[in-house]
Amino acid sequence: MREYNVAILGATGAVGTRLIQQLEQSTIPVKSVKFLASSRSAGKQLAFKGNPITVEETTPDSFEGVDLVLASAGGAVSKRFLPEAVKRGAVCVDNTSAFRMDPDVPLVVPEVNESALERHHGIIANPNCSTIQMVVALEPIRQAFGLKQVIVSTYQAASGAGQQAWNEMNAQAQQHLNGEEMTSTIYPVKGEAKHYPLAFNLLPQIDVFEDGGYTHEEWKMIHETKKIMLDDMDAKAIKVTATCVRVPVGIGHGEAVYFEVKDEQNASREKIQQLLAKAPGVVSDNLLKGAAWNTVQIAEKLVEKNLVSVTKR
Template identity: 45%
Template sequence: MKKLNVAIVGATGAVGEEMLRCIYEFNFPFESLKLLASSRSKGKEVVFKEDTYIVEELTETSFEGVDVAFFAAGGSISAKFVPFAIEAGCVCIDNTSHFRMDPEVPLVVPEVNAYALKDHKGVIANPNCTTIQMVSALTQLNDYFDIERIIVSTYQAVSGAGVAGMEELYRQSREVLDGQEPVAKTLPCGSDKKHFPIAFNCIPQVDMFDLDCGYSKEELKMVNETKKIFNKDIKVNATCVRVPVLRGHSESVYIETKKPIDMDKVMELLGNSHGVDLYDDLTNQIYPMANLFIGDELVHVGRVRKDLHNDHGLNLWVVADQLMKGAAYNSVDIGLKMIEMDLL
């Protein structure tokens, strides 16, 4: 197999670190591997397995000789540096939101719409974490039953807000247990006017609100990205909630379909869906929970049941590690799929 020269942009962040692990764990064929980050991390030593890397500062000339770059350093960084990478002949797989809704950029979950990769023009966008796990679980159901409407409520871990979100949950939990008033500095959104405690609490806001419609940016991402990935005008209604879980997003998903629901067929399709683990045995109280699948690349589905009042309605509970399937692994999997399709 051809070996590639690879770069990770944002290599010292949470997603970048997971990308490095995925490159090794899933045997991405690399000849060389360059770790790029801001000037603050320049010279940092990163040891993985038996290999040692020295972090380099990201510059406009970092991509000379690089075949594929995984971006995980924020939208403004992707906006600035992806054009330089493309100019150098590098294919960019971008984990930020910057390119997702660009009509010229494929938005890809490999098991759902890998065909879109062939139309890339140097950059492929990785969808939002909550969208990825939902469409992965629903893709075969959509193909067979023709989904017309999705209603989803998310239960999102604080790690989705980065290291600051995780530290806030740890600190506030100690404060509450010590009888102190928890101090909120980060959640629900660091750039918003108010902050609220997440310890022993749920916050019905992830990202900033669009005050014109009343939905948050996270909710609108799920609406718009699902339509683009499924390539249909599907009705999506989302409510996104931050919960006091360190890692792993959960979703309550309700779908309405054009064809009536056949539960035997539903279980057959979910049981044979690539990248999906049907984890559903009510007799033994088996269903997915976030703390069961940390570091796991699969999407786990349980509590599958037909609507009691609608023959075209189905409920599912969907769980995934958002740093893995929702970010790092999906990005690396896009690269592996491109190699398989002879696009890299």
């Protein structure tokens, strides 16, 4: 049986630590594991199956001899380093938005479009956490009755914005309880001039606003859903609209999804409930199924299908 040298890029982050846990529990036969992060985290020690491993600073040469890369270190880091990993023969599963809309990169939720993995050229994109949990629930319904329209409202946890954002919300909550002014440097968008506290609050903006008036998070849900289900981010066959709100909880995205099916005559609430009761992956955690678990599931499928090799374009 082939064994695999695995690197986790962004190993010290909120998703990275869960990638380690999911890899420990996976079916992937791991020969060696390498933890990669920024220079600030280099030298820290993390454990894999009880064995201490020192975190290394990421460089292009970090990927020499690596077969699989599981990445969750931010889009800019993925854009910089994953092509370098592919050049060195690694297959990468990326949990950032860096490659999701690239037409040459499969955007995969294994319960929905596993077959798209066969078209990869070294990089596979893991969708947005909110998109993942929605399409997993909608796919059995689409298969049975077809889909015409989806209207989704999300209630997204602090951890969806990363560990620093989650820490800031917790600090704000303590400041509020202490009667102090809450300090805000991240929400709703770190790069913007004006920030607002998330603790004891709701923020109807996740990411920057696009030209059409949607936030980028809403834009992602619309176009990722179409790419995953129809292999076309601009497909007209399913209408999708989204409203995304950040809520002051640590982990766990909630969604209210309204949908219209094509086969209205045969669809019923009872039939849909039965479909969802049997569907795999419906219960979701934004850091697990929405990120780390789906990433490792993709890697497991690549191993199972003998697709851990780079096919040139």
